[in-house]
Amino acid sequence: MIKVLIADDQAMVRQGFGALLAAQPDLLVVGDAANGADAVTEVRRLAPDVVLMDVRMPVMDGLEATRRLVGGNPAGGPKVLILTTFDLDDYVYEALRAGASGFLLKDAPAADLVNAVRVVASGEALLAPSVTRRLIAEFAARPHPNRPRPVVLNALTPRETDVLRLIARGRSNQEIAADLVVAEQTVKTHIGRILGKLGLRDRAQAVVLAYETGLVAAGE
Incomplete structure (x- = not known):
């Protein structure tokens, strides 16, 4: 059973994703959080395998929350799947540096969300071609x-x-x-x-x- 925690400041997103994931026989939604600080607290309390992490949240954003959860401990902690509105989001590179294992567009089909959680939980990374291109462009700009x-x-x-x-x-x-x-x-x-x-x-x-x-x- 893959334990999932959902961190997003929109209640409808948390409830919608939660219901979708809970309907899967191999996924268990153990909790949710409305901001990054709560996400860090809940992860340490509930020990999920995967965290669906929104980037833009109050109190503490998803990047800082990701750093605190996995940045200094690459071998341990949960896998973090970043939820983003744009595939060319400015946060792509920083999120990877912070320790995120992949990205998912919020408007992706339901099947993609379920698959993404399973892929990341298995230890694979979820990098869309557009994300990889963005990463390459980021390094190309650095002398x-x-x-x-x-x-x-x-x-x-x-x-x-x-x-x-x-x-x-x-x-x-x-x-x-x-x-x-x-x-x-x-x-x-x-x-x-x-x-x-x-x-x-x-x-x-x-x-x-x-x-x-x-x-x-x-x-x-």
Whole structure:
């Protein structure tokens, strides 16, 4: 059973999403919160697996709440799925840096919401192509031509490094398998090892790390 907490300042959104998720046999809505501060308190009290987190909330916004819940503890805490009104939201990059595992448009179809919760709970990241493009554009605007490659990447084998590059370019497991001419299960194994070696919680953090370290340059 996947435990979910919904954080949004609109009661109708909380109730609507809550009813939708509660109707699923494998999902359990354990609570909700109307602002970021309450979300942090409730998460620590209820220990959900996934938090649906609105960005714009009073008292404390969703970014700060995400930082407090997972920012300093990449291996622990809940998975955070950011709810946004726009796929090119200004908060995309900051939310990923804060530790979010994915994004979902508030007007997405009901089936997408249910699927998103399951995907994020399983440890996969939910990055829409538009979000990945936004992330790339963000790094393209930053002048870091001579960024040193950090020692942490030395832990990766050449094949794992190839897989990380492809993840950062927005490739799915199936596409990576086709590019490298290996089985999809082999790709999953590589990704698990990459996350373990680099101390990352999911694919979203892997994308951020690949660009921040200069392993992948925007426009490649």
